[in-house]
Amino acid sequence: MTNVLELRNIVKTFPGVKALDNMKLELRKGELLAICGENGAGKSTLMKIVTGVYKPDSGEMLLNGEPVHIKHPNDAYEKGIAIIYQETSLFPELTVLENIFMGHEFIRRKFGLHFIDYEKMRQTALDIFGKLGVEIDLDGKVGGFGVATKQMIEIAKALTYDAKILILDEPTASLTSREVTALFNTIKRIKAEGVSMVYISHRLEEIFLIADRVMVIRDGGYVATAGAKDVNSNQLVSWMIGRELSDLYSKTPTKPGAEALSVENLNQGETLKDISFTLRKGEIVGLSGLAGSGRTELAHALCGLSEIDSGTIRMNDREITVDNYHEAIRQGMVYVSEDRKANGLITQMAIGENMTLSILDKLSGWLGIRFKREREMVDAYTARLKIKAMSSATVLNNLSGGNQQKVSVAKALVAEPRILILDEPTRGVDVGAKSEIHKIIDELVHRDLAILMISSDLPEILAMSDRIYVMKEGRIAGELPKEEASQEKILTLAL
Amino acid sequence: MSNNFVTAIKSRINYQVFLLLTLIVLLFVFDHLTDGVIMKRNVIFRLTENVMEVGLIALSMTLVIATGGIDLSVGYAMALAAIMMGLTYEKTGSMVAAVAVCLLTGMLCGALNGLIIAKAGIPPLVTTLATFSLYTGVSKCIAGSNIFSAFPEGMTILITHRLFGIIPYQFILFLVLASLFAFAFNRTRYGRYLRGMGFNEQTVRFSGVNIGLTKFNIYVLAGLMSAIAAIVYLCRLPAAKPDIGININLETITAVVLGGTSIVGGVASIEGTVLSILILGVLRKGLSLIGLGGDKYNFILGIILVFCLIGFSFLNGQITLTRKKVTE
Numbered sequence: 001m002t003n004v005l006e007l008r009n010i011v012k013t014f015p016g017v018k019a020l021d022n023m024k025l026e027l028r029k030g031e032l033l034a035i036c037g038e039n040g041a042g043k044s045t046l047m048k049i050v051t052g053v054y055k056p057d058s059g060e061m062l063l064n065g066e067p068v069h070i071k072h073p074n075d076a077y078e079k080g081i082a083i084i085y086q087e088t089s090l091f092p093e094l095t096v097l098e099n100i101f102m103g104h105e106f107i108r109r110k111f112g113l114h115f116i117d118y119e120k121m122r123q124t125a126l127d128i129f130g131k132l133g134v135e136i137d138l139d140g141k142v143g144g145f146g147v148a149t150k151q152m153i154e155i156a157k158a159l160t161y162d163a164k165i166l167i168l169d170e171p172t173a174s175l176t177s178r179e180v181t182a183l184f185n186t187i188k189r190i191k192a193e194g195v196s197m198v199y200i201s202h203r204l205e206e207i208f209l210i211a212d213r214v215m216v217i218r219d220g221g222y223v224a225t226a227g228a229k230d231v232n233s234n235q236l237v238s239w240m241i242g243r244e245l246s247d248l249y250s251k252t253p254t255k256p257g258a259e260a261l262s263v264e265n266l267n268q269g270e271t272l273k274d275i276s277f278t279l280r281k282g283e284i285v286g287l288s289g290l291a292g293s294g295r296t297e298l299a300h301a302l303c304g305l306s307e308i309d310s311g312t313i314r315m316n317d318r319e320i321t322v323d324n325y326h327e328a329i330r331q332g333m334v335y336v337s338e339d340r341k342a343n344g345l346i347t348q349m350a351i352g353e354n355m356t357l358s359i360l361d362k363l364s365g366w367l368g369i370r371f372k373r374e375r376e377m378v379d380a381y382t383a384r385l386k387i388k389a390m391s392s393a394t395v396l397n398n399l400s401g402g403n404q405q406k407v408s409v410a411k412a413l414v415a416e417p418r419i420l421i422l423d424e425p426t427r428g429v430d431v432g433a434k435s436e437i438h439k440i441i442d443e444l445v446h447r448d449l450a451i452l453m454i455s456s457d458l459p460e461i462l463a464m465s466d467r468i469y470v471m472k473e474g475r476i477a478g479e480l481p482k483e484e485a486s487q488e489k490i491l492t493l494a495l
Numbered sequence: 496m497s498n499n500f501v502t503a504i505k506s507r508i509n510y511q512v513f514l515l516l517t518l519i520v521l522l523f524v525f526d527h528l529t530d531g532v533i534m535k536r537n538v539i540f541r542l543t544e545n546v547m548e549v550g551l552i553a554l555s556m557t558l559v560i561a562t563g564g565i566d567l568s569v570g571y572a573m574a575l576a577a578i579m580m581g582l583t584y585e586k587t588g589s590m591v592a593a594v595a596v597c598l599l600t601g602m603l604c605g606a607l608n609g610l611i612i613a614k615a616g617i618p619p620l621v622t623t624l625a626t627f628s629l630y631t632g633v634s635k636c637i638a639g640s641n642i643f644s645a646f647p648e649g650m651t652i653l654i655t656h657r658l659f660g661i662i663p664y665q666f667i668l669f670l671v672l673a674s675l676f677a678f679a680f681n682r683t684r685y686g687r688y689l690r691g692m693g694f695n696e697q698t699v700r701f702s703g704v705n706i707g708l709t710k711f712n713i714y715v716l717a718g719l720m721s722a723i724a725a726i727v728y729l730c731r732l733p734a735a736k737p738d739i740g741i742n743i744n745l746e747t748i749t750a751v752v753l754g755g756t757s758i759v760g761g762v763a764s765i766e767g768t769v770l771s772i773l774i775l776g777v778l779r780k781g782l783s784l785i786g787l788g789g790d791k792y793n794f795i796l797g798i799i800l801v802f803c804l805i806g807f808s809f810l811n812g813q814i815t816l817t818r819k820k821v822t823e
Contacts, residue, residue, distance in 0.1 A: 305701065326703035335701070343697035348761055353687060358702035360684035368682035411702075 010059035082158030092143030266311030286465030402433025525781030563760025570740030581643025605718020693760025
């Protein structure tokens with residue numbers, strides 16, 4: 001059988017990270033291929049290469065056996081490859097009909113002018129929705145529909161391009177079970193039309209329900225492909241993990257002391273539900289879970305970066321209310337953001353200016369910032385964290401990802417926290433910097449800091465944590481002590 | 496990009512030297528063109544007289560633009576403040592009350608801008624475009640075709656009195672306030688917050704700074720400076736009417752951008768603004784002396800503004816001669 005889409009030896013690197021290495025993919029005609037992998041395994045990067053968002057550094061891509069180069073996302077559409085993202089790209093203020101033909105409207109000539117041929121578009125749209133088995137008001141504004149309907153509209157939009165390959169990225173993430181059933185029926189109909197599909201999902205049970213074959217990737221590399229009927233979920237999970245822990249720096253033992261933070265019944269809309277946990281001095285508690293399970297939202301809620309609906313937060317046995325981040329810092333709780341470019345650091349400013357940004361009030365006197373004291377402080381932390389830079393006046397843009405991340409950690413440490421919340425502390429840094437950062441975290445916990453570490457990197461969280469909480473859909477799905485924790489157990493709780 | 500940036504920051508100091516040289520060259524050029532009028536002892540300081548209202552507003556505008564914002568309503572807030580001052584004096588006969596109402600009006604104008612921008616999250620450009628129309632409208636409703644000129648005898652104090660007979664007092668006021676602004680911007684934490692906001696607002700928020708309050712304050716300050724400018728104006732030309740602020744916006748923004756402040760925020764310089772105000776003062780007086788005043792001056796301002804905007808974008812790597820590769 002020929003492959004409608006085939007990728008060979010795809011390599012893609014980002015500064016400091018190899019996102020995909022020697023990756024391959026084979027999609028047969030009319031099949032549904034599921035792709036599984038942990039957070040950061042490279043699923044999104046791979047799909048972005050298929051749809052022309054990224055260009056691979058090397059490797060081949062074959063469409064119906066012919067080599068192709070996808071230049072940009074529209075090029076992918078024109079070649080019959082369509083992707084449906086988790087968040088829809090529809091225009092809420094336009095009608096369904098306008099949305100699905102956006103950018104490739106049917107044109108009718110009249111008096112030498114070009115007019116949109118609404119009649120022809122309407123006919124085609126009705127045909128497509130008929131095939132999908134969905135009834136919908138073509139003149140309704142898209143903004144008025146729910147997520148499930150929007151997804152159907154996205155699929156219809158893809159079919160107007162006559163897509164032969166459809167990629168679904170976590171399509172069921174925000175659907176109810178009835179909506180999922182409806183989606184699966186639609187998927188089966190499209191498959192019967194001969195459309196090949198790539199299906200990305202964390203939900204293993206779904207994969208067994210609708211996939212023909214399953215492909216597993218890990219750390220940017222290809223692991224295995226198997227028929228969905230020939231594998232079970234244990235086999236898939238063991239393929240998804242399986243990295244050795246030995247190449248990581250591990251936390252050295254500490255004696256956890258008194259309770260530093262205790263959270264009871266914390267709720268925040270749909271994002272956080274009934275969260276309770278504790279954190280002790282001299283302890284690293286890992287917070288695991290899939291992307292979108294509410295880990296970062298929990299960190300923001302604790303630090304007053306977002307509002308909570310209910311719940312109590314106790315710090316050193318005293319109930320506190322934190323409604324802004326400044327107050328959190330004052331209380332000794334500091335957060336290191338997962339996204340240093342978006343909200344952790346200001347990359348156009350100097351190392352020193354970044355490091356002291358959250359403690360300038362303490363560094364200021366009658367004559368403004370005490371520059372000498374600031375410089376001494378910055379130099380001390382630069383040396384302590386071994387940040388490699390010409391001087392504290394070096395602009396962050398000129399630093400490697402690892403060194404930028406160290407500045408991000410230093411920015412938290414200058415505030416002298418008692419509770420440190422690290423959100424993905426080693427994301428996007430190279431192996432060397434990673435173990436240096438782990439060593440720094442280990443040193444900190446020996447100084448009696450209480451550390452809450454959010455990480456999608458399972459080996460990291462296993463090597464560094466004393467205890468691990470696993471989150472799923474806004475709740476704490478379980479707690480695992482260090483001795484009992486394993487990658488399988490974490491994934492089982494998270495999935 | 497990154498290396499460009501370091502050079503851009505270094506070149507900013509060099510740029511101020513360039514501005515200073517430009518100022519000196521312009522002085523000599525116009526001195527030559529006007530047969531030595533400009534450099535006369537009693538003329539040279541008075542070159543600043545016409546641009547001091549713009550200068551005062553430009554100081555706060557530098558801070559506004561540093562945060563990545565802009566205030567298009569300043570000139571009209573100034574006109575409204577002047578009219579309120581004239582109206583209050585007419586009704587009460589009290590200069591103290593008139594000045595207080597003037598300052599309050601300016602701050603209220605700024606507070607409205609700040610409230611809309613910080614609380615409702617409307618972009619500053621749109622907000623202040625709307626309020627500029629609002630403030631003009633209010634001014635015209637209050638004033639009609641009236642010109643408030645019934646001020647007391649000594650109102651033209653800035654014309655009749657000068658330090659040592661040659662240095663305008665508003666120039667002294669400008670230098671004092673400019674020093675305060677430079678101190679606040681260069682040496683206190685607020686300056687760093689403002690610059691940080693221009694580059695990346697979210698990071699400043701994630702550093703425990705109340706972004707909304709900071710923005711609000713900065714627009715209130717802009718309104719207050721407009722009111723102070725209104726008082727300076729009335730002490731020079733005691734006639735308050737709705738159209739006195741008509742050219743202020745263009746001139747202020749030109750001064751700030753010519754001074755080396757980036758229109759997209761983050762990079763800003765009070766020193767640069769002061770130098771460019773002096774340059775505009777020389778240009779304005781010099782051009783009018785050789786018969787190129789009024790609209791021709793505006794024409795030249797427009798050219799300077801466009802040239803600076805393109806030039807700085809070019810320097811900071813936002814525009815390149817080759818087509819930029821689109822990367823995610």
